[in-house]
Amino acid sequence: xxxxxxxxxxxxxxxxxxxxxxxxxxxxxxxxxxxxxxxxxxxxxxxxxxxxxxxxxxxxxxxxxxxxxxxxxxxxxxxxxxxxxxxxxxxxxxxxxxxxxxxxxxxxxxxxxxxxxxxxxxxxxxxxxxxxxxxxxxxxxxxxxxxxxxxxxxxxxxxxxxxxxxxxxxxxxxxxxxxxxxxxxxxxxxxxxxxxxxxxxxxxxxxxxxxxxxxxxxxxxxxxxxxxxxxxxxxxxxxxxxxxxxxxxxxxxxxxxxxxxxxxxxxxxxxxxxxxxxxxxxxxxxxxxxxxxxxxxxxxxxxxxxxxxxxxxxxxxxxxxxxxxxxxxxxxxxxxxxxxxxxxxxxxxxxxxxxxxxxxxxxxxxxxxxxxxxxxxxxxxxxxxx
Numbered sequence: 001x002x003x004x005x006x007x008x009x010x011x012x013x014x015x016x017x018x019x020x021x022x023x024x025x026x027x028x029x030x031x032x033x034x035x036x037x038x039x040x041x042x043x044x045x046x047x048x049x050x051x052x053x054x055x056x057x058x059x060x061x062x063x064x065x066x067x068x069x070x071x072x073x074x075x076x077x078x079x080x081x082x083x084x085x086x087x088x089x090x091x092x093x094x095x096x097x098x099x100x101x102x103x104x105x106x107x108x109x110x111x112x113x114x115x116x117x118x119x120x121x122x123x124x125x126x127x128x129x130x131x132x133x134x135x136x137x138x139x140x141x142x143x144x145x146x147x148x149x150x151x152x153x154x155x156x157x158x159x160x161x162x163x164x165x166x167x168x169x170x171x172x173x174x175x176x177x178x179x180x181x182x183x184x185x186x187x188x189x190x191x192x193x194x195x196x197x198x199x200x201x202x203x204x205x206x207x208x209x210x211x212x213x214x215x216x217x218x219x220x221x222x223x224x225x226x227x228x229x230x231x232x233x234x235x236x237x238x239x240x241x242x243x244x245x246x247x248x249x250x251x252x253x254x255x256x257x258x259x260x261x262x263x264x265x266x267x268x269x270x271x272x273x274x275x276x277x278x279x280x281x282x283x284x285x286x287x288x289x290x291x292x293x294x295x296x297x298x299x300x301x302x303x304x305x306x307x308x309x310x311x312x313x314x315x316x317x318x319x320x321x322x323x324x325x326x327x328x329x330x331x332x333x334x335x336x337x338x339x340x341x342x343x344x345x346x347x348x349x350x351x352x353x354x355x356x357x358x359x360x361x362x363x364x365x366x367x368x369x370x371x372x373x374x375x376x377x378x379x380x381x382x383x384x385x386x
Contacts, residue, residue: 001026009134022347032341033376035302035368036349038176038320040239042294044280045287048238051279055272065268067259069097077164077247084209085217093252094224096259099269101206101231101246104258106132107265108229108248111257112167112200113138119168120161124152124177124354126204129170139165144357147325151180155189160368162197169194172204174212177354177363179317182208182216191222200254203230206246207319209237209288211295219250227253236320238280239291245277295320298366301373308380311362322364323351333362344379 011017022032060078068074081087083178089095098104105128113119115137121129123142128141141161145151153171171190173182187203194201203218222228230248235241248258302322306313313324330336333350340346349365351358 003073006135006137007077009137010131018347022341025341025345030345031367032345032347033372033379034347035364035373035376036347037367038236038365039367040236040241040293040320041093041367042239043368044239044243045283047283048240048276052272052276058272061271063271065271065274067263067268068338069269070271070274070278072278073097073274076281077249080281081217081219081249084215085220087217087219089219089249092254094255095247095249095263097257097269097274098231098248098262099266100235100244101204101225101248102128103262103265104231104246104248105129105204107258107261108168108200108202109133109136109138110261113313116165117167118163118165119170120158120166121170122172122175123356124351124358125170125205126176127353138167141166142355145175145178145180146357147178150183151175151178152183152186153190155193155299158193161269162193162199163310166197166199168200168202170202171202171218173216174205174207174318176204176207176319177321177349177351177358178323179319179321181212181214181316181318184216184221187216187218187221191218191226192228196198198227201226201228203228205230206233206236208232210319211292211299225251227254229258234277234280235244237288238283240277240280243273243276245273245280248272279385282317294370296374298370301377302364302366305373305377305380306364308377312353321365322366324362324364326362332359334359336362340380344376346376346379363378369381 026032077095078089078091109132118139118141119133120141120143122145133140143153143161144159145153190201203243208215218228218230229248231248233246291343299322306324310327311324326333328335334352337348337350340348349363351361351363
């Protein structure tokens with residue numbers, strides 16, 4: 001069988017390929033400590049698991065569900081946004097539950113882009129913005145964000161990139177992979193930019209509850225009719241990555257267009273998962289504080305490890321990662337990553353997979369137990385291979 005031409009525009013996802021490489025090394029006897037992926041290892045709250053078990057035994061749990069999700073789930077998202085971001089959303093028209101927010105990236109491109117249209121994505125940034133666009137023959141333009149600008153957009157550059165074919169501007173704060181926090185003036189300017197050119201502004205916002213003093217939503221800086229939407233997820237904030245629970249919120253007309261696409265791809269989210277998600281969004285702050293305390297301890301250990309590795313980093317970031325500039329003795333983050341993997345049995349993500357502006361950087365995930373980080377520290381002080 002000859003595959004479709006669109007597959008020539010993308011490669012297998014980097015972490016999919018790297019997983020096979022790591023498995024091959026482990027089959028040869030190496031013990032690999034994986035600090036490359038933002039896959040929360042801490043458990044989901046037991047009350048959420050109990051709710052899932054209870055709901056799974058109820059009559060009708062196995063039925064198809066509404067494409068818009070349970071009204072109670074949309075209400076829970078509304079309350080979560082009000083409590084977390086002090087933002088009021090209409091649960092009937094301005095909130096659409098998703099099976100994880102990743103699916104929405106493709107849905108948004110399908111809803112608003114024709115072949116030959118253009119999107120603007122950050123460099124460095126989440127690779128899925130580009131890959132899903134390319135599958136639809138949508139052209140990708142990168143706008144650079146750099147350390148010297150605190151990883152914020154350069155609006156002069158953006159002005160030079162936008163044209164009549166530009167349909168979507170993607171942003172992501174707190175930023176992945178750098179951990180840069182949202183700056184309110186930048187958010188205001190991004191909203192004004194989207195309104196000026198009548199392009200869709202999408203903020204991808206799954207990290208705002210992790211090691212972040214102030215959770216911010218783009219909705220705090222726009223009106224209901226502005227061309228602005230926001231993605232969010234329980235994956236990182238609630239240790240529910242595999243549960244696939246997300247949402248998109250904002251302009252009701254835009255949400256409805258996304259629903260038209262989504263309703264042709266699935267038959268609704270499994271009801272027990274929806275019931276469990278409702279429980280998750282009603283958890284007390286003490287549990288979230290304990291999670292952040294654990295992540296904070298892990299980050300402190302990774303900072304000490306980076307000091308030994310002679311990497312440069314900042315301590316003012318948020319989210320699940322530590323972004324660091326590689327030692328001057330290495331040509332690129334990819335070579336430094338391979339050095340750690342093959343010489344020390346430690347995997348961290350090279351910054352280049354997120355864009356050319358990440359070439360001299362490496363990203364460490366906080367989703368590894370403190371014991372693994374301690375062991376990594378021991379390995380990097382040894383001369384022998386792990």
